[in-house]
Amino acid sequence: MKTTIIAEAGVNHNGSLSLAYRLVDAAKEAKADYIKFQLFKHNELATAYAPQANYQIRNTNKKQTQLKLLKKLELSLDNLRKIKSYCKKRKINFMLSVFGVEELGILRKLNLKFIKIPSGEINNVNLLKCIARINKKIIISTGMASLKEVEFAIKILKKNGLNKKKIFVLQCTTDYPTQLKDVNLKSMITMKEKFKVDVGLSDHTIGEEASMSAVSLGAKIIEKHITLNNNMRGPDHKASLNPKNFKELVDKIKNVETLLGSNLKKPSKSELKNKKIVRKSIVAKRDIKKGEIFSKINITCKRPEGGISPIYWEKIIGKKSKKNFKVDDFISLR
8 A cells, every 4th residue: 555645835835936945855855755836826816805714814923815915825837847847856746736727728738647626626617627628637625525515526527528537535624724623534434435536635734643544544645734844924834744744744654554554364474483382282281091082181272383273173072092192292183
């Protein structure tokens, strides 16, 4: 089992290309599979009077319109190309969330493996149709959505030509940071079973428990915000992991993958050497003479393995001894 780990840079570059490069470096050092940024045009994403969410005000310590906030965080096509090129140089995959139809033209020029649909666009029918027709692998976050809304989005994607095998659905809670009681990981399993798609978690909690638990429940993708410093000013830094903690998360996810193993139940190689010592054999409980009948009185089970297994106990009871046995001798029928 291999979990794809996405380091969500999002807008944690604070509009700075140099900070974006440093986030790429941090994601690479942490051994993330992808680093993801956001593709939007601020004046296409929000109206001039759209207010900030409470978490945006809380995490930026500033009251302003969304439009003003987003303008500072928008990346130009030129900068996105530079970041993609830098990702190629650092040998880490580059990914984008797309927030509008107009931006899709830019995204197509970048020729990416995946397209990420953020939670806020799950009911954007026109965008979903246009994305489906590009026929790329799709990751769709489901924050703020009901099961019916997720079903509707998947139907739109499939109806417009996208194979279900190319759809990955992430359980997500749109709050930064998310409280553990709101994560609702079991809904990830519900979506996997209902829609027959691969699932994962877009994790906005503080800490690692949610991501690690999701992997143990079968998540194929973990998306987690990364920041250079949690004390930086911006809407998402507080709900992100710093480079050190992100690397720890990746290492722990790999440990969980190792712990999960395979679906096959069999002794491990390390167990086999112990099996000979810990398993028992049927042995003489006391001295037994030739011709004596084996019974609970004269035979028992003791370590080590090597004689007749206790699994054959019922077949030994009542049989006649063909030779003499001393205490603790392996019993045989020959």
